[in-house]
Amino acid sequence: MIPSTSKKRQRLPHHRHTTAALIDSFSDKTISESSKKLRRASSHPLLSSTIPSSSHPILPSSSSTTTITATSFNDLNTADVILRLFLDSTAPIINLSDSVSSIDNNHQSNAQIYLHSPILRRAKYFSALLSDRWLHAKENSESAENKIDRYLIPLKLGVAPGSIEVHLTVLELLYTNDFINIxxxxxxxxxxxxxxxxxxxxxxxxxxxxxxxxxxxxxxxxxxxxxxxxxxxxxxxxxxxxxxxPARDDSCEEMLHGLILAAIHNSPNMATVKAFVAKLLRDFSSRESARRVLERAFETSLKIVKESLEEYSSPDFRGDHNETEAIQRLNLHTAMTNGRHLLWLVERMIELRVADSAVKDWSEQASFTADLQRAFRDDAWRNIVPGLPVVVLRCTCKLANAVASGTILAARQVRMKLVKYWLPVLTVCKDNVLSSMLPSHKSLYLELEETFLRIISTLPMSDAQVLLQQCLSFSTRNVEDCPHLVAAFNTWFRRATNQPQGDTDC
Structure with a gap:
């Protein structure tokens, strides 16, 4: 606690025409406890009781250099304040030379230095601490002309050992203002x-x-x-x-979303950046936040692909032929670019097991799949975006595999519509694209066929009956080449001939 101005001070004997006054109410308090209270209360009574600056000015930064020429830090001859810093109250008082640079901050537990009250007053703590002294000095200015009124201030530091040197550094900064170098x-x-x-x-x-x-x-x-x-x-x-x-509660999500957009749209080194952002998503602490940003990006990219295919499938022929052809090429390129973005987003969502919403959205694309069928029956896309069918079917295959494997627990209607709307796209691609595809891409068709058949096996027999009939395109001239289709029909017929217990009617 800051000492009251009305507290009687103990006086020490005079030595060589000097008077020492002991401010002793701090011996059982740390300096931090006192200054914390003073700093937070600008109307503290001790602050208001200080003598105006005209009588005893607090030295400003600009004038400190001038004062230092007459009064140096730790100058025994001119000091009017003895400041003792200690961590151990039982340690003896030590006398320091004019320099304190030799203090070992690892072992030093106390220090005694000689300071000057006008400079100390630059710090409000000392200004308040010594305010009663200023009043006393003003009243007895004539009798004090030929002697130094020296005060001993003991300050117990409420910090760990090693802080003596830091306190001395700050005290020296009161004298030097050398903030830039220190x-x-x-x-x-x-x-x-x-x-x-x-x-x-x-x-x-x-x-x-x-x-x-x-x-x-x-x-x-x-x-x-x-x-x-x-x-x-x-x-x-x-x-x-x-x-x-963060400036807002959803800053993390906005940051993630911005990174995703940068990875799939703006980065020149797209593969490397996508790998880095994928790692950030995997390591992010909140899976729900990752879900939301991925769903947001997925919906945006899907919307662009759908709109581009819709415009390609139903073009506006009001312009000339060259203009229409340019627009059609642009629509296909836009669909292809954003289709690649979709595939990357689908892979990330499945990896993080947050693709539930994406599967549901993908299963409700009746108009989109109709536009794809119209586009793939046309030969114009072959020289413009030959990889578009592969990109679209890979998205479908990734999502369908997640459903068939149980990674995504999709409702019955979602499973049924996923096959219902995307099976025709697979059929059109197989009929119109397969012959011109690379051998490495043909395995994609077989994988998606097998996945659709596995999903069909999870549906009610009435739905499975309708969908299986649409899967006849999976067959080949050699029955041995389509065992997945044979197995699917065998499973359906086995279930159809199984009579429930207690039911003997044919």
Whole structure:
């Protein structure tokens, strides 16, 4: 607690025409406890009881150099304040030379230095602490002309060993204002800032804060900054908080969404960036946030592909032939580009097991699949986007496989419509595209056939009966080449001839 101005001070004997006054009410309190209360209450009675600056000015930064020429830090001959810093109250008082640079911060547990009250008053803590002394000095100015009124201030530090040197550094900054050379790293600023806050040395606090605002931090330094922010004023901590606190609650999702868009649209090195963003999504702590950003991107890309195929399948012929052809090429390229984006998004959603909504959306594309069938029956796309059928069917295959394997637990209607609407697209591609495809792509058709048949096996027999009849296109001239189709029909007939127990009617 800051001592009351009405508390009687103990006087020490005179030595060589000097008077010593002991401010002893701090011996059982740490400096941080006292200054914390004072800093947060600008109307503290001790602050209001200080003598106006005209009588005993607090030395500003600009005038400190002039004063230092007459009064140096730790100058025994001119000091009027003896400041004792200690971690151990039982340690003896030690006498220091004019320099304190030899202090070992790993072993030093106490220090005694000689200071000057006008300079100390630059720190509000000392200004308030010594305010009663100023009143006393003013009243007895004539009798004090030929002697130094020296005060002993014991300050027990409420911090870990090793802080003596930091406190001495801050005290020396009261004399030198050499912030630029002393505060030259985030670690130095974080060491000095707590002591500057304890002493209420506002210039030093402001410089430390400005320095921390402008330089990078390590993870450990960031933790220290966060621990110090509650002790700063709102205006002091504002910039630091904007650096570590999101501006909005959904900032993480907006960041992820922006990264996804950059990966699939804007990056020149797309494959590398996509791999990096995929890792970020895998490592992100909230799967629900990842789900939302992926669904948002999926819906956007799907909408673009659908609109492009719709315009291609139903073109506006009001322009000339060349203009129409250019627009059709553009529509196909747009569909192809965003189809690749869709495939990457589907892979990420399945990897994170958040593709439920994507499967449902994919199963409700009656008009989109109709446009695809019309487009693939036309030969125009072959020289423009020959890979479009593969991209579309790979999206379908990825989602269908996730359903068939149980990775996605889709409702019966979703499973049924997924086969109902996408089986015709597979059939058209097989009839019109297979002959011109690379051998490596033909396995995709077989995989999707097998997956559709597995999904059909999960449906009611009435639905399976209708859909299986549409799968006859899976057959070949050699029955041995389509065992998946044979097995599917055999399973359906076996179930059809199985009579439920208790039912003997044919």
């Amino acid at each position: 505060i030259n790293s985030a670690a130095a600023a974080l060491d000095i800032l707590p002591v500057a806050l304890e002493f209420l040395f506002d210039e030093c606090v402001n410089y430390c804060v400005k320095y921390l605002e402008a330089v990078p931090w390590s993870e450990e330094e960031e933790k220290r900054v966060l621990n110090l922010i509650p002790f700063l004023r709102e205006e002091e901590s504002e910039e630091l908080l904007t650096r570590v606190s």
